[in-house]
Amino acid sequence: MRKPFVAGNWKMNLNKLDSIELIEGLSQGLKDIDTEKVDIAVYPPFVYIDSVVNTAKSSPIAVGAQDFYFESNGAFTGEISTDMLKDVGCIHALCGHSERRHVLGESDELINKKVTAAILGGLLPTLCVGELLEERQAEKTEDIVINQVKKGLEGLAKEKVSAVTLAYEPVWAIGTGLTATPQQAQDVHAMIRKLIAELYDQQTADQMRIQYGGSVKPNNAEELFGKPDIDGFLVGGASLKAEDFKAIIAAVIK
Numbered sequence: 001m002r003k004p005f006v007a008g009n010w011k012m013n014l015n016k017l018d019s020i021e022l023i024e025g026l027s028q029g030l031k032d033i034d035t036e037k038v039d040i041a042v043y044p045p046f047v048y049i050d051s052v053v054n055t056a057k058s059s060p061i062a063v064g065a066q067d068f069y070f071e072s073n074g075a076f077t078g079e080i081s082t083d084m085l086k087d088v089g090c091i092h093a094l095c096g097h098s099e100r101r102h103v104l105g106e107s108d109e110l111i112n113k114k115v116t117a118a119i120l121g122g123l124l125p126t127l128c129v130g131e132l133l134e135e136r137q138a139e140k141t142e143d144i145v146i147n148q149v150k151k152g153l154e155g156l157a158k159e160k161v162s163a164v165t166l167a168y169e170p171v172w173a174i175g176t177g178l179t180a181t182p183q184q185a186q187d188v189h190a191m192i193r194k195l196i197a198e199l200y201d202q203q204t205a206d207q208m209r210i211q212y213g214g215s216v217k218p219n220n221a222e223e224l225f226g227k228p229d230i231d232g233f234l235v236g237g238a239s240l241k242a243e244d245f246k247a248i249i250a251a252v253i254k
């Protein structure tokens with residue numbers, strides 16, 4: 001049985017006070033949920049990680065980073081290493097979020113270096129994959145996603161890949177209010193799981209958690225989670241409101 005995993009990607013939103021208040025509100029709200037049954041994480045902007053870790057201390061909320069650099073230290077102006085993230089209490093890290101790929105221009109090669117560095121550095125990476133609208137319309141979803149998963153995991157042995165969570169996030173559904181239908185999401189998740197079985201083995205595939213992301217809201221989470229290969233969510237907009245994020249978490253433990 002895969003334990004559901006729900007994570008909130010705050011992107012470049014909130015300020016220090018908002019971040020603290022959001023965690024306080026969420027921790028309070030989670031008291032009436034059986035949080036043993038789900039893994040929960042938030043990814044704040046770098047500068048708020050420290051205070052979010054402190055505020056989240058006695059709650060079930062783990063903290064992760066939205067990005068990082070693959071080198072462990074040195075002359076890399078503006079970058080943040082996995083050691084630094086661990087030092088301030090991060091457990092998780094996103095790799096290859098669609099905004100990093102399509103707005104900041106990250107390549108599959110760079111993303112693979114980050115996934116590898118996260119594992120070596122003791123962080124749990126979430127590798128994000130997903131097709132653009134024109135790629136879906138051109139029926140290229142399968143090719144794009146297979147390529148992103150293969151390249152993202154390249155060179156990782158079976159023992160290492162078990163630290164990875166995958167997140168399928170169709171780019172056309174991110175922040176647009178358009179969600180993949182539960183069946184569209186399930187089809188891609190099942191295809192990814194089959195690919196993992198081919199690249200590794202069935203046991204690795206059965207254990208790998210695959211989150212769905214893209215306009216996940218309290219009103220669609222339960223139906224999406226009803227699909228057998230959807231193991232939780234990577235939530236953007238709805239993770240900025242304690243009530244909404246809590247409702248999404250509650251939907252996966254029903």
Ligand code: PGA
Pocket residue numbers: 009169173174175176177213214215216234235236237238
């Ligand atoms: P969204 O973002 O929930 O606002 O669509 C999801 C994501 O980018 O991870």
